[in-house]
Amino acid sequence: MSDKIERVKTLIIGSGPAGYTAAIYAARADLKPVMYTGMEPGGQLTTTTEVDNFPGYPEGIDGPTMMVQLQQQAERFGTEVRIGMITSVEFSKEKGGIHKVVADGEKQIEAETIIISTGASAKYLNIPSEQRLRGGGVSACAVCDGFFYKGQDVAIVGAGDTAAEEASYLANICNKVTMLVRRDEMRASKAMQHRVHSLKNIDVRYNTEVDEILGEQVVEGLRMVNNQTGEKEEIAITGIFIAIGHKPNTDIFKGQLDMDETGYLITQGKSTKTNLPGVFASGDAQDKEYRQAVTAAGSGCMAALDAERYLASIGSVEEAIADKY
Numbered sequence: 001m002s003d004k005i006e007r008v009k010t011l012i013i014g015s016g017p018a019g020y021t022a023a024i025y026a027a028r029a030d031l032k033p034v035m036y037t038g039m040e041p042g043g044q045l046t047t048t049t050e051v052d053n054f055p056g057y058p059e060g061i062d063g064p065t066m067m068v069q070l071q072q073q074a075e076r077f078g079t080e081v082r083i084g085m086i087t088s089v090e091f092s093k094e095k096g097g098i099h100k101v102v103a104d105g106e107k108q109i110e111a112e113t114i115i116i117s118t119g120a121s122a123k124y125l126n127i128p129s130e131q132r133l134r135g136g137g138v139s140a141c142a143v144c145d146g147f148f149y150k151g152q153d154v155a156i157v158g159a160g161d162t163a164a165e166e167a168s169y170l171a172n173i174c175n176k177v178t179m180l181v182r183r184d185e186m187r188a189s190k191a192m193q194h195r196v197h198s199l200k201n202i203d204v205r206y207n208t209e210v211d212e213i214l215g216e217q218v219v220e221g222l223r224m225v226n227n228q229t230g231e232k233e234e235i236a237i238t239g240i241f242i243a244i245g246h247k248p249n250t251d252i253f254k255g256q257l258d259m260d261e262t263g264y265l266i267t268q269g270k271s272t273k274t275n276l277p278g279v280f281a282s283g284d285a286q287d288k289e290y291r292q293a294v295t296a297a298g299s300g301c302m303a304a305l306d307a308e309r310y311l312a313s314i315g316s317v318e319e320a321i322a323d324k325y
Protein backbone atom coordinates (compact mmCIF):
# COMPACT_ATOMS: atom_id res chain seq x y z
CA MET A 1 0.00 0.00 0.00
CA SER A 2 1.23 3.51 -0.73
CA ASP A 3 1.32 5.57 2.49
CA LYS A 4 0.06 8.84 1.01
CA ILE A 5 -3.69 8.99 1.49
CA GLU A 6 -5.67 11.18 -0.87
CA ARG A 7 -8.79 12.98 0.40
CA VAL A 8 -11.67 13.76 -2.03
CA LYS A 9 -15.07 15.34 -1.55
CA THR A 10 -16.96 13.05 -3.92
CA LEU A 11 -15.79 9.74 -5.28
CA ILE A 12 -17.81 8.21 -8.12
CA ILE A 13 -17.44 4.47 -8.66
CA GLY A 14 -18.34 3.45 -12.22
CA SER A 15 -18.42 5.18 -15.60
CA GLY A 16 -21.75 4.30 -17.20
CA PRO A 17 -24.59 6.78 -17.83
CA ALA A 18 -25.30 6.98 -14.08
CA GLY A 19 -21.69 7.71 -13.13
CA TYR A 20 -21.09 10.30 -15.85
CA THR A 21 -24.36 12.11 -15.14
CA ALA A 22 -23.52 12.18 -11.44
CA ALA A 23 -20.10 13.54 -12.44
CA ILE A 24 -21.56 16.34 -14.57
CA TYR A 25 -23.81 17.51 -11.73
CA ALA A 26 -21.20 17.06 -9.00
CA ALA A 27 -18.52 18.87 -10.99
CA ARG A 28 -20.84 21.78 -11.77
CA ALA A 29 -21.60 22.01 -8.04
CA ASP A 30 -17.84 22.30 -7.42
CA LEU A 31 -17.58 18.98 -5.60
CA LYS A 32 -14.41 18.20 -7.62
CA PRO A 33 -15.48 14.60 -8.27
CA VAL A 34 -12.98 11.86 -8.88
CA MET A 35 -14.29 8.92 -10.92
CA TYR A 36 -12.93 5.40 -11.18
CA THR A 37 -14.07 3.85 -14.45
CA GLY A 38 -13.80 0.17 -13.56
CA MET A 39 -13.02 -2.63 -15.97
CA GLU A 40 -15.55 -1.43 -18.55
CA PRO A 41 -14.94 2.30 -19.13
CA GLY A 42 -18.21 3.73 -20.46
CA GLY A 43 -20.26 0.83 -19.08
CA GLN A 44 -22.73 -1.49 -20.78
CA LEU A 45 -23.54 0.85 -23.68
CA THR A 46 -20.03 0.36 -25.05
CA THR A 47 -21.13 -3.17 -25.97
CA THR A 48 -23.94 -2.04 -28.27
CA THR A 49 -23.86 -0.48 -31.69
CA GLU A 50 -27.07 1.53 -31.87
CA VAL A 51 -28.79 3.50 -29.12
CA ASP A 52 -32.08 4.80 -30.51
CA ASN A 53 -33.99 5.68 -27.38
CA PHE A 54 -31.79 8.14 -25.51
CA PRO A 55 -33.44 11.57 -25.75
CA GLY A 56 -31.61 14.17 -27.83
CA TYR A 57 -30.25 11.94 -30.59
CA PRO A 58 -32.88 12.05 -33.35
CA GLU A 59 -30.79 9.85 -35.66
CA GLY A 60 -29.67 7.51 -32.87
CA ILE A 61 -26.06 7.13 -31.79
CA ASP A 62 -23.67 4.25 -31.32
CA GLY A 63 -23.08 3.36 -27.67
CA PRO A 64 -19.29 3.93 -27.50
CA THR A 65 -19.59 7.40 -29.10
CA MET A 66 -22.34 8.39 -26.69
CA MET A 67 -20.20 7.36 -23.73
CA VAL A 68 -17.14 9.27 -25.01
CA GLN A 69 -19.34 12.36 -25.30
CA LEU A 70 -20.63 11.88 -21.76
CA GLN A 71 -17.05 11.58 -20.54
CA GLN A 72 -16.07 14.77 -22.36
CA GLN A 73 -19.05 16.58 -20.85
CA ALA A 74 -18.10 15.43 -17.33
CA GLU A 75 -14.44 16.40 -17.87
CA ARG A 76 -15.41 19.81 -19.23
CA PHE A 77 -16.63 20.75 -15.74
CA GLY A 78 -13.61 19.34 -13.96
CA THR A 79 -14.31 15.67 -13.24
CA GLU A 80 -11.09 13.71 -12.87
CA VAL A 81 -11.61 10.40 -14.65
CA ARG A 82 -9.22 7.61 -13.69
CA ILE A 83 -8.95 4.22 -15.34
CA GLY A 84 -9.00 1.80 -12.45
CA MET A 85 -11.05 -0.34 -10.10
CA ILE A 86 -12.20 0.26 -6.58
CA THR A 87 -11.17 -3.00 -4.98
CA SER A 88 -12.31 -2.60 -1.37
CA VAL A 89 -14.33 -0.19 0.75
CA GLU A 90 -14.66 0.61 4.42
CA PHE A 91 -17.60 2.93 4.83
CA SER A 92 -18.17 5.09 7.88
CA LYS A 93 -21.44 4.62 9.75
CA GLU A 94 -21.36 8.14 11.17
CA LYS A 95 -22.89 11.22 9.64
CA GLY A 96 -19.95 13.36 8.56
CA GLY A 97 -17.62 10.35 8.80
CA ILE A 98 -14.90 9.65 6.25
CA HIS A 99 -15.26 6.69 3.88
CA LYS A 100 -12.11 4.76 3.07
CA VAL A 101 -11.62 2.99 -0.24
CA VAL A 102 -8.75 1.25 -1.98
CA ALA A 103 -8.22 1.60 -5.73
CA ASP A 104 -6.43 -1.07 -7.74
CA GLY A 105 -5.52 -2.94 -4.57
CA GLU A 106 -3.05 -0.30 -3.41
CA LYS A 107 -4.07 3.35 -3.58
CA GLN A 108 -5.88 4.55 -0.45
CA ILE A 109 -8.50 7.25 -0.84
CA GLU A 110 -10.67 8.95 1.75
CA ALA A 111 -13.97 10.41 0.56
CA GLU A 112 -16.59 12.58 2.21
CA THR A 113 -19.25 11.23 -0.14
CA ILE A 114 -19.40 8.19 -2.37
CA ILE A 115 -21.63 7.74 -5.41
CA ILE A 116 -21.96 4.12 -6.45
CA SER A 117 -22.79 3.57 -10.11
CA THR A 118 -21.28 0.14 -10.71
CA GLY A 119 -24.15 -1.12 -12.87
CA ALA A 120 -25.22 -4.66 -13.47
CA SER A 121 -24.01 -7.30 -15.88
CA ALA A 122 -26.39 -9.31 -18.00
CA LYS A 123 -25.91 -13.06 -17.63
CA TYR A 124 -25.13 -14.90 -20.83
CA LEU A 125 -25.15 -18.58 -21.77
CA ASN A 126 -21.40 -18.44 -22.38
CA ILE A 127 -21.30 -20.58 -25.50
CA PRO A 128 -18.86 -19.53 -28.26
CA SER A 129 -21.48 -18.74 -30.94
CA GLU A 130 -23.30 -16.45 -28.51
CA GLN A 131 -20.13 -14.55 -27.60
CA ARG A 132 -19.13 -14.24 -31.28
CA LEU A 133 -22.51 -12.83 -32.32
CA ARG A 134 -23.03 -10.36 -29.46
CA GLY A 135 -24.01 -7.13 -31.21
CA GLY A 136 -24.71 -9.12 -34.37
CA GLY A 137 -28.16 -10.34 -33.38
CA VAL A 138 -27.49 -11.59 -29.84
CA SER A 139 -28.81 -9.14 -27.27
CA ALA A 140 -29.54 -9.10 -23.55
CA CYS A 141 -32.08 -6.28 -23.75
CA ALA A 142 -35.36 -6.64 -25.65
CA VAL A 143 -36.56 -3.15 -24.76
CA CYS A 144 -33.29 -1.71 -26.12
CA ASP A 145 -32.88 -3.78 -29.28
CA GLY A 146 -36.28 -5.34 -30.07
CA PHE A 147 -37.20 -2.55 -32.45
CA PHE A 148 -34.36 -3.53 -34.81
CA TYR A 149 -36.16 -6.85 -35.44
CA LYS A 150 -39.54 -5.40 -36.34
CA GLY A 151 -41.56 -7.90 -38.40
CA GLN A 152 -38.84 -10.57 -38.11
CA ASP A 153 -38.62 -13.98 -36.41
CA VAL A 154 -36.64 -13.99 -33.16
CA ALA A 155 -36.03 -16.23 -30.14
CA ILE A 156 -35.78 -15.54 -26.44
CA VAL A 157 -34.13 -17.65 -23.76
CA GLY A 158 -35.43 -17.53 -20.19
CA ALA A 159 -38.32 -18.46 -17.97
CA GLY A 160 -38.66 -15.78 -15.30
CA ASP A 161 -40.84 -12.69 -15.11
CA THR A 162 -38.36 -10.59 -17.09
CA ALA A 163 -38.16 -13.19 -19.87
CA ALA A 164 -41.96 -13.42 -20.01
CA GLU A 165 -42.31 -9.67 -20.09
CA GLU A 166 -39.65 -9.31 -22.79
CA ALA A 167 -41.26 -12.10 -24.84
CA SER A 168 -44.58 -10.23 -24.70
CA TYR A 169 -42.82 -7.00 -25.64
CA LEU A 170 -41.16 -8.68 -28.63
CA ALA A 171 -44.43 -10.31 -29.70
CA ASN A 172 -45.86 -6.83 -30.29
CA ILE A 173 -43.01 -5.91 -32.61
CA CYS A 174 -41.81 -9.12 -34.23
CA ASN A 175 -43.47 -11.62 -36.54
CA LYS A 176 -42.80 -14.67 -34.37
CA VAL A 177 -41.10 -15.25 -31.02
CA THR A 178 -39.79 -18.69 -30.07
CA MET A 179 -39.32 -18.88 -26.31
CA LEU A 180 -36.90 -21.47 -24.92
CA VAL A 181 -37.69 -22.65 -21.39
CA ARG A 182 -35.17 -25.04 -19.86
CA ARG A 183 -37.55 -26.79 -17.49
CA ASP A 184 -41.06 -28.14 -18.01
CA GLU A 185 -42.55 -24.95 -16.58
CA MET A 186 -41.81 -21.25 -16.33
CA ARG A 187 -40.65 -19.51 -13.16
CA ALA A 188 -42.66 -16.41 -14.15
CA SER A 189 -45.80 -15.50 -12.20
CA LYS A 190 -49.03 -17.13 -13.31
CA ALA A 191 -50.26 -13.78 -14.63
CA MET A 192 -47.15 -13.37 -16.80
CA GLN A 193 -47.39 -16.97 -18.04
CA HIS A 194 -51.00 -16.37 -18.96
CA ARG A 195 -49.99 -13.28 -20.93
CA VAL A 196 -47.32 -15.22 -22.82
CA HIS A 197 -49.68 -18.07 -23.67
CA SER A 198 -52.40 -15.64 -24.79
CA LEU A 199 -50.16 -14.17 -27.49
CA LYS A 200 -50.57 -16.20 -30.66
CA ASN A 201 -47.15 -15.42 -32.10
CA ILE A 202 -45.17 -16.72 -29.09
CA ASP A 203 -44.18 -20.37 -29.46
CA VAL A 204 -43.09 -21.66 -26.03
CA ARG A 205 -40.74 -24.65 -26.15
CA TYR A 206 -40.39 -26.37 -22.78
CA ASN A 207 -37.41 -28.58 -21.82
CA THR A 208 -35.52 -26.81 -24.57
CA GLU A 209 -32.07 -25.22 -24.61
CA VAL A 210 -29.81 -23.51 -27.10
CA ASP A 211 -27.49 -25.96 -28.82
CA GLU A 212 -25.91 -23.42 -31.17
CA ILE A 213 -26.66 -19.96 -32.54
CA LEU A 214 -26.14 -20.11 -36.30
CA GLY A 215 -24.48 -17.49 -38.49
CA GLU A 216 -20.98 -16.13 -39.09
CA GLN A 217 -21.26 -12.33 -38.88
CA VAL A 218 -24.93 -12.03 -37.90
CA VAL A 219 -27.54 -14.37 -36.47
CA GLU A 220 -29.21 -16.44 -39.17
CA GLY A 221 -30.70 -19.30 -37.19
CA LEU A 222 -30.89 -21.30 -34.02
CA ARG A 223 -30.34 -24.98 -33.29
CA MET A 224 -32.38 -26.01 -30.25
CA VAL A 225 -32.12 -29.23 -28.29
CA ASN A 226 -34.80 -30.92 -26.23
CA ASN A 227 -33.04 -31.81 -22.98
CA GLN A 228 -35.37 -34.77 -22.35
CA THR A 229 -35.23 -36.47 -25.73
CA GLY A 230 -31.96 -35.07 -27.14
CA GLU A 231 -33.83 -34.18 -30.31
CA LYS A 232 -32.41 -31.19 -32.20
CA GLU A 233 -34.25 -28.71 -34.41
CA GLU A 234 -33.10 -25.73 -36.46
CA ILE A 235 -35.17 -22.61 -37.04
CA ALA A 236 -34.43 -19.45 -39.01
CA ILE A 237 -34.20 -16.32 -36.85
CA THR A 238 -32.44 -12.95 -37.12
CA GLY A 239 -32.18 -12.14 -33.43
CA ILE A 240 -31.95 -13.91 -30.10
CA PHE A 241 -32.52 -12.33 -26.70
CA ILE A 242 -30.88 -13.80 -23.62
CA ALA A 243 -33.13 -13.09 -20.64
CA ILE A 244 -31.67 -15.30 -17.91
CA GLY A 245 -31.02 -12.54 -15.40
CA HIS A 246 -28.60 -9.80 -14.39
CA LYS A 247 -25.98 -9.64 -11.69
CA PRO A 248 -25.47 -6.26 -10.03
CA ASN A 249 -21.79 -5.37 -9.58
CA THR A 250 -22.06 -4.88 -5.84
CA ASP A 251 -19.97 -7.68 -4.32
CA ILE A 252 -17.45 -5.28 -2.77
CA PHE A 253 -20.24 -3.59 -0.76
CA LYS A 254 -21.55 -6.83 0.79
CA GLY A 255 -21.84 -6.68 4.56
CA GLN A 256 -21.79 -2.87 4.57
CA LEU A 257 -24.71 -1.75 2.43
CA ASP A 258 -28.26 -3.07 2.47
CA MET A 259 -29.04 -5.08 -0.64
CA ASP A 260 -31.77 -7.46 -1.74
CA GLU A 261 -31.30 -11.20 -2.14
CA THR A 262 -29.86 -10.77 -5.65
CA GLY A 263 -27.44 -8.01 -4.67
CA TYR A 264 -29.29 -4.90 -5.84
CA LEU A 265 -28.53 -1.99 -3.51
CA ILE A 266 -31.50 -0.74 -1.54
CA THR A 267 -32.11 3.01 -1.55
CA GLN A 268 -34.44 4.97 0.70
CA GLY A 269 -37.77 6.17 -0.70
CA LYS A 270 -37.40 8.25 -3.81
CA SER A 271 -33.81 9.19 -2.94
CA THR A 272 -30.47 7.57 -3.78
CA LYS A 273 -29.51 7.32 -0.07
CA THR A 274 -28.23 3.96 1.08
CA ASN A 275 -28.34 2.84 4.71
CA LEU A 276 -25.07 4.71 5.36
CA PRO A 277 -24.77 8.51 5.53
CA GLY A 278 -22.86 9.99 2.61
CA VAL A 279 -23.07 6.87 0.45
CA PHE A 280 -25.45 7.08 -2.51
CA ALA A 281 -26.39 4.50 -5.14
CA SER A 282 -27.53 5.14 -8.70
CA GLY A 283 -28.16 3.36 -11.99
CA ASP A 284 -28.58 -0.35 -12.61
CA ALA A 285 -26.75 -1.27 -9.38
CA GLN A 286 -29.90 -0.23 -7.50
CA ASP A 287 -32.56 -0.69 -10.18
CA LYS A 288 -33.73 -4.10 -11.26
CA GLU A 289 -36.97 -2.70 -12.63
CA TYR A 290 -36.11 -0.33 -15.52
CA ARG A 291 -32.40 -0.81 -16.38
CA GLN A 292 -32.22 1.83 -19.12
CA ALA A 293 -29.58 4.41 -19.90
CA VAL A 294 -31.96 7.31 -19.39
CA THR A 295 -33.20 6.05 -16.01
CA ALA A 296 -29.60 5.37 -14.94
CA ALA A 297 -28.64 8.91 -15.97
CA GLY A 298 -31.64 10.31 -14.07
CA SER A 299 -30.65 8.55 -10.87
CA GLY A 300 -27.02 9.66 -11.34
CA CYS A 301 -28.29 13.24 -11.33
CA MET A 302 -30.28 12.48 -8.16
CA ALA A 303 -27.21 10.97 -6.47
CA ALA A 304 -25.14 14.10 -7.12
CA LEU A 305 -27.93 16.31 -5.77
CA ASP A 306 -28.27 14.06 -2.71
CA ALA A 307 -24.49 14.10 -2.17
CA GLU A 308 -24.31 17.88 -2.41
CA ARG A 309 -27.22 18.32 0.01
CA TYR A 310 -25.58 15.89 2.42
CA LEU A 311 -22.31 17.84 2.24
CA ALA A 312 -24.25 21.05 2.88
CA SER A 313 -25.93 19.44 5.91
CA ILE A 314 -22.57 18.59 7.48
CA GLY A 315 -21.16 22.00 6.65
CA SER A 316 -18.74 20.80 4.00
CA VAL A 317 -20.19 22.96 1.22
CA GLU A 318 -21.88 26.26 1.70
CA GLU A 319 -24.97 26.15 -0.46
CA ALA A 320 -27.46 23.59 -1.55
CA ILE A 321 -27.11 22.58 -5.18
CA ALA A 322 -30.58 23.85 -5.95
CA ASP A 323 -29.31 27.40 -5.44
CA LYS A 324 -26.83 26.94 -8.27
CA TYR A 325 -29.20 25.79 -11.01
Ligand SMILES: Cc1cc2nc3c(=O)[nH]c(=O)nc-3n(C[C@H](O)[C@H](O)[C@H](O)COP(=O)(O)OP(=O)(O)OC[C@H]3O[C@@H](n4cnc5c(N)ncnc54)[C@H](O)[C@@H]3O)c2cc1C
Binding pocket: 013, 014, 015, 016, 017, 018, 019, 036, 037, 038, 039, 040, 041, 042, 043, 044, 045, 047, 048, 050, 051, 052, 053, 054, 084, 085, 086, 087, 117, 118, 119, 120, 121, 122, 139, 140, 141, 144, 145, 249, 252, 282, 283, 284, 285, 291, 292, 293, 294, 296
Ligand atom coordinates in the same frame (compact mmCIF):
# COMPACT_ATOMS: atom_id res chain seq x y z
C1 LIG B 1 -26.26 -4.95 -25.25
C2 LIG B 1 -26.97 -3.87 -24.48
C3 LIG B 1 -27.66 -2.90 -25.17
C4 LIG B 1 -28.33 -1.90 -24.49
N1 LIG B 1 -28.99 -0.95 -25.20
C5 LIG B 1 -29.61 0.04 -24.55
C6 LIG B 1 -30.32 1.05 -25.28
O1 LIG B 1 -30.37 1.03 -26.52
N2 LIG B 1 -30.94 2.01 -24.56
C7 LIG B 1 -30.93 2.06 -23.19
O2 LIG B 1 -31.50 2.98 -22.60
N3 LIG B 1 -30.29 1.11 -22.49
C8 LIG B 1 -29.64 0.12 -23.12
N4 LIG B 1 -29.01 -0.86 -22.41
C9 LIG B 1 -29.05 -0.80 -20.94
C10 LIG B 1 -28.04 0.27 -20.45
O3 LIG B 1 -26.80 -0.01 -21.03
C11 LIG B 1 -27.94 0.25 -18.94
O4 LIG B 1 -29.22 0.44 -18.36
C12 LIG B 1 -27.03 1.38 -18.45
O5 LIG B 1 -25.77 1.30 -19.07
C13 LIG B 1 -26.85 1.35 -16.95
O6 LIG B 1 -26.00 2.38 -16.60
P1 LIG B 1 -25.16 2.37 -15.26
O7 LIG B 1 -24.41 3.65 -15.27
O8 LIG B 1 -26.03 2.08 -14.12
O9 LIG B 1 -24.17 1.12 -15.34
P2 LIG B 1 -23.24 0.47 -16.45
O10 LIG B 1 -23.45 1.04 -17.79
O11 LIG B 1 -23.42 -0.99 -16.25
O12 LIG B 1 -21.78 0.88 -15.97
C14 LIG B 1 -21.24 0.35 -14.80
C15 LIG B 1 -19.86 0.91 -14.63
O13 LIG B 1 -19.34 0.55 -13.36
C16 LIG B 1 -17.99 0.18 -13.50
N5 LIG B 1 -17.62 -0.63 -12.34
C17 LIG B 1 -18.14 -1.81 -11.91
N6 LIG B 1 -17.51 -2.22 -10.80
C18 LIG B 1 -16.56 -1.27 -10.51
C19 LIG B 1 -15.58 -1.11 -9.50
N7 LIG B 1 -15.41 -2.02 -8.53
N8 LIG B 1 -14.78 -0.02 -9.52
C20 LIG B 1 -14.94 0.92 -10.48
N9 LIG B 1 -15.87 0.83 -11.47
C21 LIG B 1 -16.66 -0.25 -11.48
C22 LIG B 1 -17.93 -0.51 -14.85
O14 LIG B 1 -16.61 -0.53 -15.36
C23 LIG B 1 -18.85 0.41 -15.66
O15 LIG B 1 -18.11 1.51 -16.14
C24 LIG B 1 -28.31 -1.88 -23.06
C25 LIG B 1 -27.61 -2.83 -22.36
C26 LIG B 1 -26.93 -3.84 -23.05
C27 LIG B 1 -26.15 -4.87 -22.28
